[in-house]
Amino acid sequence: MKRALFFAYGIVSYLIFLLVFSYAVAFIGDFAVPKTINSGPESAFWTAILINTGLLGLFAVQHSGMARSQFKEWWTRIVPPSVERTTYVLVASGVLALLMWQWRPLTGIVWEVEAGWAETALWAGFGLGWLIVLGTTFIISHWHLFGLKQVHSHYRKQEAPKPQFQVRSLYKYVRHPLYLGFLIAFWSTPTMTVGHLLFAAASTGYILVGATLEERDLIARFGERYRRYRERVPMLLPGLSGGKSTAAKETSARPHHS
Numbered sequence: 312m313k314r315a316l317f318f319a320y321g322i323v324s325y326l327i328f329l330l331v332f333s334y335a336v337a338f339i340g341d342f343a344v345p346k347t348i349n350s351g352p353e354s355a356f357w358t359a360i361l362i363n364t365g366l367l368g369l370f371a372v373q374h375s376g377m378a379r380s381q382f383k384e385w386w387t388r389i390v391p392p393s394v395e396r397t398t399y400v401l402v403a404s405g406v407l408a409l410l411m412w413q414w415r416p417l418t419g420i421v422w423e424v425e426a427g428w429a430e431t432a433l434w435a436g437f438g439l440g441w442l443i444v445l446g447t448t449f450i451i452s453h454w455h456l457f458g459l460k461q462v463h464s465h466y467r468k469q470e471a472p473k474p475q476f477q478v479r480s481l482y483k484y485v486r487h488p489l490y491l492g493f494l495i496a497f498w499s500t501p502t503m504t505v506g507h508l509l510f511a512a513a514s515t516g517y518i519l520v521g522a523t524l525e526e527r528d529l530i531a532r533f534g535e536r537y538r539r540y541r542e543r544v545p546m547l548l549p550g551l552s553g554g555k556s557t558a559a560k561e562t563s564a565r566p567h568h569s
């Protein structure tokens with residue numbers, strides 16, 4: 312009974328995530344939904360900046376804090392390990408929904424592209440960014456990332472397989488293709504408002520910090536393999552060299568685990 316309940320909890324969380332995530336695409340693209348990044352109740356300029364920055368900060372702290380291995384170690388003493396990821400997905404969806412609901416529009420125009428071809432190119436970038444995000448979840452393991460593999464394995468009284476270290480497909484070109492997809496989607500807009508710019512700039516800063524924290528966990532998990540990968544492959548921009556000098560320094564300073 313408990314296993315079936317956990318499984319149902321995993322599915323419901325995932326469906327809620329799908330709903331919130333789809334809404335977020337339209338929210339950021341400013342189309343098709345009632346509340347978008349550029350609509351809703353207005354506030355005075357600095358009040359709006361304060362509220363929006365607070366919402367983005369809450370999202371960043373929840374997202375990165377709950378993903379850290381130390382937090383997970385402590386948390387799984389309270390939450391059963393099989394539903395740890397499911398609960399993360401549910402809380403993250405809740406915080407994202409709160410952000411969109413309470414977001415204050417700042418509609419001053421920073422740039423507006425008028426040429427038809429440029430507008431089309433930016434919309435194509437927007438779509439491509441989200442496709443990269445979605446595609447990358449399947450390269451790492453979509454079902455594991457959203458907790459379904461864990462609840463399904465628990466239901467079948469099996470151990471959930473640990474996700475493997477990926478260097479294939481988009482991971483050959485950058486170490487964080489999913490984050491790159493978000494960056495492309497957030498910045499590709501024909502009409503950049505002040506509110507959208509705040510969102511894109513804060514998310515870019517957060518992604519840079521979040522990726523650095525994530526790499527610490529990845530080094531702890533995959534050791535020398537990840538360090539070598541980091542030397543070869545750039546963080547976010549394809550074509551750049553990897554973090555050779557930093558990685559080399561760390562490699563010589565620390566003991567190696569594989």
Ligand SMILES: C[S@@+](CC[C@H](N)C(=O)[O-])C[C@H]1O[C@@H](n2cnc3c(N)ncnc32)[C@H](O)[C@@H]1O
Pocket residue numbers: 447451474475476477478482486487488489490491522525528529
């Ligand atoms: C939201 S995903 C983002 C992955 C990556 N930062 C990206 O932008 O493509 C976060 C999860 O991916 C895992 N991850 C990151 N790089 C990975 C890799 N090369 N192979 C396997 N898992 C990875 C992290 O441990 C974390 O659980």
